Amino acid sequence: MEQVIANGLYLGAQYALIALGLTLIFALMNVLNFAHGQMYVLGGFVTYTIYGQLKLPFVVALICSGVTLAIFGGLMEKFLFRPVVRRSKREESTMLLAAATAFFLDAVMLLLFGEKQRGVPKIISGVFVSDRVILPYDRILVGVIAILMIAAFMLFMQYSKPGRAMRALAQDRVAAQLMGVKVERYSMIGFALGAMLAGVVGGLLVSITGVNSGIGGPISIKAFLMVMIGGAGVVGGAIAGGFILGMMESVGLTVLREYGDITYLVIFALLMIFLSIRPHGLMGKPWG
């Protein structure tokens, strides 16, 4: 059981980081970013190229993944989402744009990296063994980095000037604008930050599970699940959702093993029941 909990915590830290980016973008722009999973994959490929192919240090690769995605996210906001949000009659139009961006990223990555599963050498070798828990050191390291990133992100949102501006934006866009918050600039920063988080997780996870160009979609679905559990647009909810999903997956895979591959079916069923009782997740605003 300790093993299951340890796995769950490790998975949860990854998931929380993915959900954070998604929820941030949603809170600021009211955009459901379908391309989030693809951004994650792109981050993974950047790390694969720099760490796996060019043999530069892992830290450099990780930073490059984050920076690439941040630039990409910023440009995406400025040149794609902002004009469409301004001109379309219905807010939902951004979903088509997000889906099209997801296709686009899929296509680009397929052309650049092919269909193969790509892995990188281990960051640190060795396995932590006690009488109850067995965890490879690199997983522990990745888990710790993820938790540190979450903490840094929370501090940034809580105490820095851009963080405060973004929280104000998320609460009430018009009011924030009236108070002198530069809405356009902080929307862009927020989008870039969300994309950066996706890229960094991709970079972290490629060192353990590897990456291939087809996993973007499933990752997006998992991120949506976490955001729904916690409540859309709420930072705390995304973290809670990530850990809950990680734990459920870990427990489910162990407990339900003898019934076949039904872990996710059970998770979905539980989610439906949960949402019919609490339609806006654990911490979400009603009708976020």
Place this chain on the structure above:
Amino acid sequence: MRHAPIATLKIASAVVFLLALLVAVPLLINATGRTDLYYTLTSVALLSIISAGVWITFYIGRINIGQGAYALMGGYVSAILVMNYGMSFWLTLPLAGLFCAAASVLIGLPILRLRGVYFAMVSLVLTEVARLLALALPITNGASGIVSIPLPSRLSLFGLTLIPDFATLANPRLSFYIASVLLMALCFLGLYRLAHSRIGQLCQSLQQNEELASSIGVNIAYLRVVAYALSSFLGGVGGAMFASISQSIYPSSFTVADSVNFMLNCFLGGLGYVLGPMLGTFVLYFGWDLLFQTGEFQLLIFSTALIVLMLVLPNGLLSLALPRKRSL
């Protein structure tokens, strides 16, 4: 009375369009020998029926990315009824639709209370649930699916043959095409009537402001379940027809990607127009097919075109045809 000429014009153009589809297209295909186009056009007709269902949910202000679940369900219901119980396909077609509608009422009662992205995300998950269920249930035959479903048999009423046995026909493709086009015409006629009826107006009030609608006495809970059931009915019928044409159904026949495509069809055509889903499906499906020759760049060109389209015409293709008003 003032609208009478416009109404006649509309009816006339609809009749011309239908005649073109039913007479001119087969003649052209015969002349050019491109019989593979039958399958493509049949697919477009069926996919636009399924997308029309998604459009109804858009009409009540919900983003539905779960239509693939109902299409899959409809396909399985029809396939199981034909294979295990030997029912006539034409009888299973409405039954598949009704089964999906009933299921959607059960699913919709809790989840239709969700709005905006919450509903969108739950519906997205729904497709995945349907796929996993199809894999896990014993009756659906798991990953190997249900194969070699017989072609639709004869349908007769009072000794009069309404639809001949497809297996004995010289060209089942043509008959599938005609059946699908007729089904599509029926579906869009109903949709047009619905959108211009009192219920349609009420649905629009839901789309704009549910609280306000509720405060002036609109039964919003009832209305949105009805709209969702209609939407799923269309999904089920389309899925059943698809299963019959491809004579097989698998858990991966309709996936999340298909659900997203159904949504994209509606967006692309324009959410404000009844014919939006039809045009969107046609453009998306044919665009994708045409790009097949570009090989590995197919997806890249396709997605770039979508993005550009979105930037140029964020309100859908049909917004071109209408006079441009400056919006805020």
